[in-house]
Amino acid sequence: MNMENMESLPPKDAESVSPNESEPxxxxxxxxxxxxxxxxxxxxxxxxxxxxxxxxTLFACLAGIVIPGxxxxxxxxxxxxxxxxxxxxxxxxxxxxxxxRLFGPDFSELFSTLKFVADAGSGSFxxxxxxxxxxxxxxxAYAYDYGNVFIYTAGLLNMLVVVDIFDIAQGRKP
Amino acid sequence: MNxxxxxxxxxxxxxxxxxAFIAKHGAGERAKYFFYLFGSFVLLxxxxxxxxxxxxx
Numbered sequence: 001m002n003m004e005n006m007e008s009l010p011p012k013d014a015e016s017v018s019p020n021e022s023e024p025x026x027x028x029x030x031x032x033x034x035x036x037x038x039x040x041x042x043x044x045x046x047x048x049x050x051x052x053x054x055x056x057t058l059f060a061c062l063a064g065i066v067i068p069g070x071x072x073x074x075x076x077x078x079x080x081x082x083x084x085x086x087x088x089x090x091x092x093x094x095x096x097x098x099x100x101r102l103f104g105p106d107f108s109e110l111f112s113t114l115k116f117v118a119d120a121g122s123g124s125f126x127x128x129x130x131x132x133x134x135x136x137x138x139x140x141a142y143a144y145d146y147g148n149v150f151i152y153t154a155g156l157l158n159m160l161v162v163v164d165i166f167d168i169a170q171g172r173k174p
Numbered sequence: 175m176n177x178x179x180x181x182x183x184x185x186x187x188x189x190x191x192x193x194a195f196i197a198k199h200g201a202g203e204r205a206k207y208f209f210y211l212f213g214s215f216v217l218l219x220x221x222x223x224x225x226x227x228x229x230x231x
Contacts (some may be wrong), residue, residue, distance in 0.1 A: 087188045142176045157192045164196045
């Protein structure tokens with residue numbers, strides 16, 4: 001190395017070098033610039049909900065349609081499964097006990113269609129009761145209207161529960 | 175079961191329970207939402223009943 005090249009190098013006295021360049025970075029500071037494969041852990045933040053595959057999503061939704069609460073069981077949401085099975089099952093059973101009527105698949109009028117859709121939302125509860133001949137309904141009974149409302153609501157709530165299953169399986173809800 | 179208000183309370187409790195578990199996450203939030211919905215169901219039903227009482231339907 002000749003002397004001319006040495007002289008062309010920048011001087012290394014304290015005034016000409018910036019403070020940042022004078023001290024090497026610590027390992028912790030270097031780690032902050034290292035590329036990361038995952039997001040850093042944030043204290044207090046909830047982990048992102050896991051998503052199920054499309055096949056498992058469809059299976060869970062179908063299970064929820066057939067038996068209320070069973071879709072949540074497939075997704076291992078035990079507390080919701082128990083509550084939905086108990087609440088919807090009890091509501092449907094009370095509807096039958098109060099002489100409510102199970103409306104069959106009659107598509108001749110709009111309201112009969114809607115009644116059937118609401119009733120059939122309970123899945124196997126509806127179909128098993130219908131095939132067994134339950135839910136004939138007694139319009140003269142004291143709580144006939146209440147019975148119908150209990151049966152409609154059980155089916156409609158189960159439809160909401162199936163939407164909840166889909167959201168959980170797709171990772172939109174914890 | 176020939177008691178309308180008892181049936182209304184049972185209906186409100188069951189529907190509120192399902193809504194609370196669908197809409198909220200965590201025991202505390204669910205409990206608060208359940209009581210909020212349950213109270214709303216019962217009080218508003220009684221209120222609407224009282225408003226409808228004078229009408230000769």
